[in-house]
Amino acid sequence: MGDKPVTLQEVARRAGVHPSTVSRALNSGGAQHLGAETVQRVKSIAAELGYEPNPWARNLRTRRSRMLGLVIPRLKDVVLADIFESAEDRARERGYQAVTASSRDDPGVQETVVQRLLDQRVDGFVLATPRIDDPILDQLSGRNVPFVLVNRTSGRYPCVRGDDELGGYLATQHLLKQGHRRVGIVAGPLNVSTSAGRLAGYRRAHAEHQLEVDESLIVEAADFAAESGATAAGRLLSRRDAPSALFCFNDSLAIGAMSVARDLGLDIPTDLAVVGFNDTGTAALLPVPLTSVFLPLGIMGREAVDMLLAMIDGEDPTSVVHAPRLTARSTSAHKIGTTASD
Secondary structure (H helix, E strand, O other), X not given: OOOOOXXXXXXXXXXXXXXXXXXXXXXXXXXXXOOHHHHHXXXXXXXXXXXXXXXXXXHHHXXXXXXXXXXXXXXXOHHHHHHHHHHHHHHHHOOOEEEEXXXXXXXXXXXXXXXXXXHOOOOOEEEOOOOOOOHHHHHHHHOOOOEEXXXXXXXXXXXXXXXXXXXXXXXXXXXXXXXXXXXXXXXXXXXXXHHHHHHHHHHXXXXXXXXXXOHHXXXXXXXXXXXXXXXXXXXXXXXXXXXXXXXXXXXXXXXXXXXXXXXXXXXXXXXXXXXXXXXXXXXXXOOOOOEEEEOOHHHHHHHHHHHHHHHHOOOOOOOEEEOOEEEOOHHHOXXXXXXXXX
């Protein structure tokens, strides 16, 4: 996926508009739906930069395949499975075929998968790209390929996501109100936007309580799987000054953490409080039901497809951010300073 000397994204950035607006402004059929001033500004900047639309690629875009590419980082991830199954269902309801492929959390595999789907002439993509500022986003935008991020944000491109910063804040605030002052973090990879947002919320809650963050209590897991959660939590819980609570960045990490706690003879929640994230179906069914931050994952998948189809129809997208809510259960029920009989 080689870069062009001047991309549609560069024109959009200079003009202060979305790439789809540039495409419409330079297309006689789409320009009529824009203001004359916007069309003139876009055309002037395109001429100044020497941007030349690729008529062959543009023609391909107008001959729809009615196929959508859904690129999922991990097939085993229950959160992503919920989102992408709902996206598949919605695509089918809208008369589109969803072609789902896994990137295996590998940027190189992702680029290969995306190119293969482009070769199959998909009309656009729903992506949960594994990295913040993934270069593939600029590449797709530069080629005028519509895409929507789901459960991720780059800060610049259309997305459907939860408010991860607020979710991290709610989880940490809950633990601090329960009297915990050493709250450990079992984070997913920190180059993923969900992790970055949740960590920001953790820091905000500490700042509001005028508590300093102990950076040594933040442990980054290799991925979002339970096994990685167990490894990361083990590093925290084996310390002499172990935290009294863990905020895990998804429910799988929390399940791994609770497994280690059990092996160490710790009682949950008396010896250790645990909070997860996403409130997946298993959270309430665990032997000690898990406190978790809820997001409407299925709805997010459906909305991502609707947003993508609107973009394919030439509409300018507006990102959707869902407010999370905390579902308090047994794993965080114990308040510091009380006994089990209190």
